[in-house]
Amino acid sequence: MHPAPDPEHALEVLTDLVRTDLEACNRLIVERMQSPVALIPQLAAHLVAAGGKRIRPLLTLAAARMCGHRGQRHVALAACVEFIHTATLLHDDVVDESALRRGAPSANAVFGNKPSVLVGDFLFARAFQVMVADGSLRVLDILATASATIAEGEVLQLVTQNDTGTTEEQYLQVIEGKTAALFAAATEIGAVVADRPPVEAEALREYGHCLGVAFQLVDDALDYSASQAALGKTVGDDFREGKITLPVLLAFGAADEAERGFWRRVLEDRDQAEGDLDRAIALMQSRGTLDATIRRARDYGARALAALSIFPDCPERRALAGIVEFCIARAR
């Protein structure tokens, strides 16, 4: 398979391809986040208005169409995926005490932690109501399991935070949970809603899983290399929180005794001073761990592309392939 020629525009290509479905999905999102309790749609709209890329619902919409689905059920299910994603963002930002999200002040910064926790709960419950209305126990199973796996990944991330003894395996388990699980569910339900055989559901699941891992690997590299504008959040957030991501983990593994002392001070003791982030970035660059992280992302990207190969060539398959390149190209 040849990758899309222009990774920068791959998101636009995908968006254009399912534009009608996406607009229906966006309408449904606004409609279903309503509540007599006005603060709920106000807070939810803050995130919706901040304009996420809607990557996950786009994946559901395109996967369903690629699988030949002709109805509208995938629109509601894509909205469920976005509700679950939004709920996890709200809770993540409370847990991480983030000030920025998608380049704008985070909901917890504007509305406080309390409504962020509760509106997250509301959106999560609402996602399940929408799934119940759709009526597929298989879809409910996939998204309930993904939701549990996300929470497990987030808790494991908390446990490994500030622990330079974290292994690559644990790190992978964290990102498979917190990110890849929902990508995998989002794409798998495309095949399920189109009533395709297990081999296609499995292939789409593998595609979403590998794409999600690649996406998070790039995100974790960007946290030490991007401009704030490109990242939509504060650069160095992971560093300040002492999150043990792959670039850090590899740098710690390759470090000499003095460097290890530095990493332990800044990440375990969280005793950070002016210039420490710059030193961390310099260490990663000298050890090549940011590049190594991106190479790892490319490996997962290649697996994602390979998983698509069982589907016949079509605009949707090309668009889904393009998204792999898009996710990795963010690292440039």
Added chain:
Amino acid sequence: MHPAPDPEHALEVLTDLVRTDLEACNRLIVERMQSPVALIPQLAAHLVAAGGKRIRPLLTLAAARMCGHRGQRHVALAACVEFIHTATLLHDDVVDESALRRGAPSANAVFGNKPSVLVGDFLFARAFQVMVADGSLRVLDILATASATIAEGEVLQLVTQNDTGTTEEQYLQVIEGKTAALFAAATEIGAVVADRPPVEAEALREYGHCLGVAFQLVDDALDYSASQAALGKTVGDDFREGKITLPVLLAFGAADEAERGFWRRVLEDRDQAEGDLDRAIALMQSRGTLDATIRRARDYGARALAALSIFPDCPERRALAGIVEFCIARAR
């Protein structure tokens, strides 16, 4: 219908009646809160070990048996109800910054806010996985809707907090959401799992709803009158947080200008000094608002008993009637 003669022991009577089912439910709860991420069962066990009364799952178990259910499905559904309840407790305690829960240090006090939020999410997702395994879309609908309603009630509680302009109607909306919705769902699914006609599901829903409202009214009165040991949490918590509950709302409505100034200072400005809680309790006693709150609870209790009257007399019906008395008798 005659009420149970001995309200203090009504909970034991109910527990004894469905003991085998409850033990199976408790085993399932422990089994299904497991995760490879050890902190999850550790934190969940903290709450489970603190020994809740398991009122909600008991209601599901007894309602199902009263409706003639002979299988074991109700055991798993009772566990789902308890998981959802536990998830909301974890998030509530974060939101309320509570130090005590069920007479023991709260999970957020022991483990911190972050894991409490995330383990709450896990238990919520796990509840939906267990429901999916049961396979009833009707049950999923009832519990997904209850979950959304709970979140709405909690958000509304946050909005009305510190606002002495809160109306009785708003207060009722808060407690119908945060408490009665899950009681109503817990009892309704007893009829659903037994495949009984809508009129019985509706009657059990009404019973649970009215019982839940009565339960919360008594709780709100106890916050100003119980001993800490009886309440299992800190007396005066609502007062310190400026929660506008019925005893306060009625006292504010009956207050003269000087008293209104007091209520505004302590609840709206949260400018509280030594002796203010005692003064608040004295004002409520002089206006009779704690008694009025309990009377209101009795009215709802009577409605709950009336709803049971369509079921033939049996040990389960008598036990469920006894629980109404039990909830109200806590106020003595």
